[in-house]
Amino acid sequence: GAVVSQHPSWVICKSGTSVKIECRSLDFQATTMFWYRQFPKQSLMLMATSNEGSKATYEQGVEKDKFLINHASLTLSTLTVTSAHPEDSSFYICSVRRTQGDYSNQPQHFGDGTRLSIL
Amino acid sequence: SQKIEQNSEALNIQEGKTATLTCNYTNYSPAYLQWYRQDPGRGPVFLLLIRENEKEKRKERLKVTFDTTLKQSLFHITASQPADSATYLCALGVNQGGKLIFGQGTELSVKP
Numbered sequence: 369g370a371v372v373s374q375h376p377s378w379v380i381c382k383s384g385t386s387v388k389i390e391c392r393s394l395d396f397q398a399t400t401m402f403w404y405r406q407f408p409k410q411s412l413m414l415m416a417t418s419n420e421g422s423k424a425t426y427e428q429g430v431e432k433d434k435f436l437i438n439h440a441s442l443t444l445s446t447l448t449v450t451s452a453h454p455e456d457s458s459f460y461i462c463s464v465r466r467t468q469g470d471y472s473n474q475p476q477h478f479g480d481g482t483r484l485s486i487l
Numbered sequence: 488s489q490k491i492e493q494n495s496e497a498l499n500i501q502e503g504k505t506a507t508l509t510c511n512y513t514n515y516s517p518a519y520l521q522w523y524r525q526d527p528g529r530g531p532v533f534l535l536l537i538r539e540n541e542k543e544k545r546k547e548r549l550k551v552t553f554d555t556t557l558k559q560s561l562f563h564i565t566a567s568q569p570a571d572s573a574t575y576l577c578a579l580g581v582n583q584g585g586k587l588i589f590g591q592g593t594e595l596s597v598k599p
Contacts, residue, residue, distance in 0.1 A: 374530070400585065411491075411591040412531070412576070417584055425584070461530050465585050475521060476587060478530030 371395045372464055374479025381452065382487055388448045389482045391462030397442035398464040402476065403435075406459040418445040452486045459483055489514040489588075493577060497594040506564040508593045510577035513558060517579035520553055520560050521587065525574045534575075535562075567597045 373392040381387055391401055399420045404412040416437055417425040424437035434456075436448040449456055463476040491512045500506050510520070519538045523531035537544045537553045537560070544551050550563040564571050574594045578587040 372530075402586070409591075412589040414586060414588070417586065463530070474585065475533035475536055476531075476585075477533065478523075480530045481528070483528070 371477040372462065372479040374462055374482055376482060377480060378483045380485045380487065383453050384451055386448055386450045387452055387484060388446055389460055391445045391447070391464070391479055393443045393464040396466055399442060400465060401439060401445040402463045402465070403437060403447050404461045404463070406461060412461065449484065452484070454486045457484055457486045491515070491577065491579060491588060491590040493590040494593040497596060499596045499598065500567055502568060502597055502599050504567055506567050506571070506595055506597070508562040508575050508595065510560040510562070510590055511558060512579060515579050515581060515588070517581055519580040521578045521580065522551055522562050523576045523578060525576055525592065531576055569597045569599050572596050
């Protein structure tokens with residue numbers, strides 16, 4: 369069954385709107401979750417690492433005030449795209465990784481993504 | 488500059504043949520490498536993981552190799568089936584909090 373639940377799967381909204389995307393870890397507690405963005409026919413680009421109980425770590429070039437991440441519990445992280453514009457239209461995907469053991473032994477489990485379209 | 492490159496062209500093969508996908512990287516020193524499958528409109532699904540001290544890993548019809556001298560990983564699907572048609576992504580584990588750096592993916596199409 370699914371390890372990660374992402375909601376909503378698809379959203380269309382007007383320019384200037386803020387949109388919140390939820391990522392839930394269903395199978396285990398996750399102190400770390402990752403947020404990616406993917407444009408058509410392109411690679412997944414890591415936006416930020418979400419850490420439970422502390423601030424997210426953003427990748428270079430990602431505006432932290434534009435993409436707000438909240439990881440308030442061990443099973444839920446949210447990404448809010450604030451004042452969204454057409455250029456923010458993309459496929460946003462979250463992932464979780466078991467935090468027990470070393471990194472070299474753990475795959476990431478991905479949600480099914482959120483297709484965001486800003487008109 | 489740092490780069491990850493997968494087969495730039497889509498790969499079309501006949502059912503039953505072996506598909507071989509490549510992943511080359513420059514200016515990275517990954518501790519491990521992972522392969523994922525992604526279907527249209529879906530999130531990636533983990534397939535195989537190989538560490539820097541491992542040469543080869545197998546799982547059913549899948550095989551991955553990792554050559555840290557050549558800075559290359561090869562991903563093989565034997566006895567391919569139309570259901571194997573998807574985009575395959577390689578990802579480097581750079582050991583910074585479990586972060587993965589993804590290649591752009593190779594689209595595989597298996598014809599009956």
